[in-house]
Amino acid sequence: MHNKNRILQLLEKQNSTGLSAAEEAELDELTASGDEYLFSSDEEKEAIRQVIHHKVFAAIDISSSPIRRIRFSRKMYGYVAAACILAVVGILYWANATRQPGEVQIAAANAVLKSVLPDGSTIWLNKQSAVRYHEDFAEHRNIEITKGEVFFEVKKDAVHPFVVHAAAINTTVKGTSFSVKMLPRSGDVKVSVVTGRVAVSKAKDTLSVLLPHQRLKYHAGSKQFNRDSVSVAEANGWIDGDIVLEKASIAELADWLQTAYNISVINQTAGNTRYYYVHLSSTTSLDDAISILNLLVQQEHARFQLQGNTIILKPL
Structure with missing residues (x-):
């Protein structure tokens, strides 16, 4: 752990005021030593792995260069790993600072993000989308969309209904595939069904039961809704x-x-x-x-x- 902390200190100084020759040599030795980085949690380990993946490949411009073999020195890997630790520490600090006790948050920035939930269901978050759920999700399958659009493939479970909350609208299923989209300006909500049957409600009032290729639009301003047909492509085409x-x-x-x-x-x-x-x-x-x-x-x-x-x- 002391190696990681020292690397973080040196990287912060390098980014701000620069390093002395002795400090540069110390950083080279630490990142090339081969010691394993110690992670405080599996969450930190996975987050660092993801950031390393994206940073390494983002740094390689393959669009304008001929294909060639690229070798990364241990020193280079060490720098990348250390820089990623620094970035992830900030990410995890923000997540922990904004998360309620027992709450899990998933957010997509500028790319579609796929995630498997604790009950085995799979979700895809469109760009600029986010969800949250409680850590006991497998027993109480409730998930909230805080912004954007999400496509769900729900694992069947007759005992535990799967409920998606989006503003005032609740969508309840037991095993199906569908999308829910919140429009940022109006607060309107759209529910589009690909397979199975979906019940859409507001508070205790059931608005509609949707079948495949059906969509419900809830208009937040007028508090009215309408139902129409929709293609599978609108519901989940954005994934591809x-x-x-x-x-x-x-x-x-x-x-x-x-x-x-x-x-x-x-x-x-x-x-x-x-x-x-x-x-x-x-x-x-x-x-x-x-x-x-x-x-x-x-x-x-x-x-x-x-x-x-x-x-x-x-x-x-």
């Missing part, structure tokens, strides 16, 4: 980079742009009633996405315009 929006309002298009490209979108339009069908790839550039959406919304005399690091959706 296939973006499908069906019967989406102009406000939903703005929400999607903000989430997909991690950019601020200001919507200056109001009272638009048209709905749109959009099919894009996750590899579509921001400029191309804006051009495609502008072809659609010109019918409403509106336009998406990129201004610096912000997109303005304005009436024409």
Whole structure:
């Protein structure tokens, strides 16, 4: 443990004021010594493993260089591992500082994230999405979406219903696959079913029981809901980079742009009633996405315009 703490001290100094020649030599010796890093928990060990993976491969630009064999010295691995420990300590500090006792949090930043829950169910979190549940999840299968969109493949368990909470809407199943999406601006919630049967409720009132290819939209402002049909592609196509929006309002298009490209979108339009069908790839550039959406919304005399690091959706 003392090696890890000393490495962290040296790295912090290196990032701030720099190291002396003696300190550089000490850091080289510590990272090349071959000693195992000691982890305070399995959570820290796994988090560091993930960060090392992403940092190493992010540092290799394979798009513009011929394929060649790359050798990493023990010293380089040591630096990467130590830097990752420093980063993960900050991540875990934030998670522990914001987590309630017994609470588990999972969050996706700018990529789709897959996770297996304690009961064996699998979830995929879309970009900028997050969930939380209690550590006794296997016995009380309740999970809350705090933001974004999540696709669920629920392991069958007749004894323990699986309940997803998203704002005021609760979705209850025993074994099925479906998605739940919270729209960040309006607070609306969409539930789309791929397989099985899903009960959607608000408080003690059942709003609807959905079958495959059915969707419920709950409108937070009016506290009303409607049910329609939906394709599997909209429910889970984004997992494989296939973006499908069906019967989406102009406000939903703005929400999607903000989430997909991690950019601020200001919507200056109001009272638009048209709905749109959009099919894009996750590899579509921001400029191309804006051009495609502008072809659609010109019918409403509106336009998406990129201004610096912000997109303005304005009436024409």
